[in-house]
Amino acid sequence: MMGVVSQDTKHNISQHELAKSVMVEPEKPNDWSELLHRVAMHRDRRAYTLIFNHFAPRLKSFGLKLLKQEQLAMEMVQDTMLNVWLKSHLFDSSKGAASTWIYTIARNVRYDMLRKASHKKEENFADDLWPILEERSNNNEHHAFTLLENLLLQGELVQFYPVMSECQQIVIEKVYLEEKSQQEVADELQIPLGTVKSRIRLGLGKMQQAMEQDHD
Template identity: 35%
Template sequence: MIPLNTQSCHADGSLLGEVCVTNDKSARPNGEYQSVTSENGIDVARWANELELVRREKSIEAFERLFNHFAPKVKGFLMKSGTDNAMAEECVQEVMATVWHKAYLFDPTRASAATWIFTIARNKKIDALRKQKRPEPEDLGWGPEHEPDQEDVIGLQQETERLGQAIANLPTKQRQLLERAYFSDMSHSEIAAATGLPLGTIKSRIRLALDRLRHAMK
């Protein structure tokens, strides 16, 4: 059980649980991967570290930091996609609970925390708005002893930051087109090829990580 340590919003204002977690600064990750915030506030390494703490140590502090950063983004994504406020709040809780439960599936050599959480939020959206099942590819889970290759982790983080920069540098119209494709129902054939984003480099990175993973699993 996780101690419930935050103030609940029950009508009577009662506190749930007895354990109170202090803001223990020493519990913060001390930069396992070098964490540098780029100009537009993207810090891929930091959030990968926090997820790693959730995965390895079930750290509620790390989870709360992830929550504070990503929950509003998930809510924004859901509301832009057409859910109302109440449904978005409900879905955010489900998405973030899934982040906690499925943290063992997060693979920092193939996705950033933002990417991974996006896929969970997207699946929730399909479930909530369209009432459809979402078939997902077979997972390439890590074996029990497999540790992610640090070179792949750092490489993926650099490419993800490059992608973020490239999106920020797009002409506004083009970026809005992408947002429409991802946040609402829109035909994508017109934009798939037209963005000039460094998706090829990300793809090579992921491919490399997949090759190593396959090799390790043999």
């Protein structure tokens, strides 16, 4: 087998195979995910090098289009690829292709560079607009409930409280009405932080479900 990843072996490339393989680029999008996964799990330099060699030159062409200057484009490549190296654990292959993840990081880096170059005082950071590099625990589940949370805060969900367990209700009341941080709630109730987080998530999820059924 010549390539690192052939058509039929996208799963579990052994260290041994990698070691004896020559540098050949993957042919399918899934293969990039596999390589990225190896970087995340094992800090695999060889896998990273394959990713780097494929994307760095292309990212430079991409960067040049809007940034115009060679130096800025190279800065964008460096920043993007450093993020790929350091934050590969944030890539979630169930959410999309590895190439898309890398593209979105580059887009965000480029956006911030363009903002910086425009010398505007505004602070519209790419991270606020496209949350690509947020830790997962802090990501979707944290933000998906904004609509629901606002109904909750206006007291419009009182009729749905009973769908939550009592301990979920207590935690949600403390975080939303008493404005305590999750850690404070954990300390007060003497339960792990993770339990607080999951009670909030499950409690809000139940109310969301109840509300949707109510609308149907």
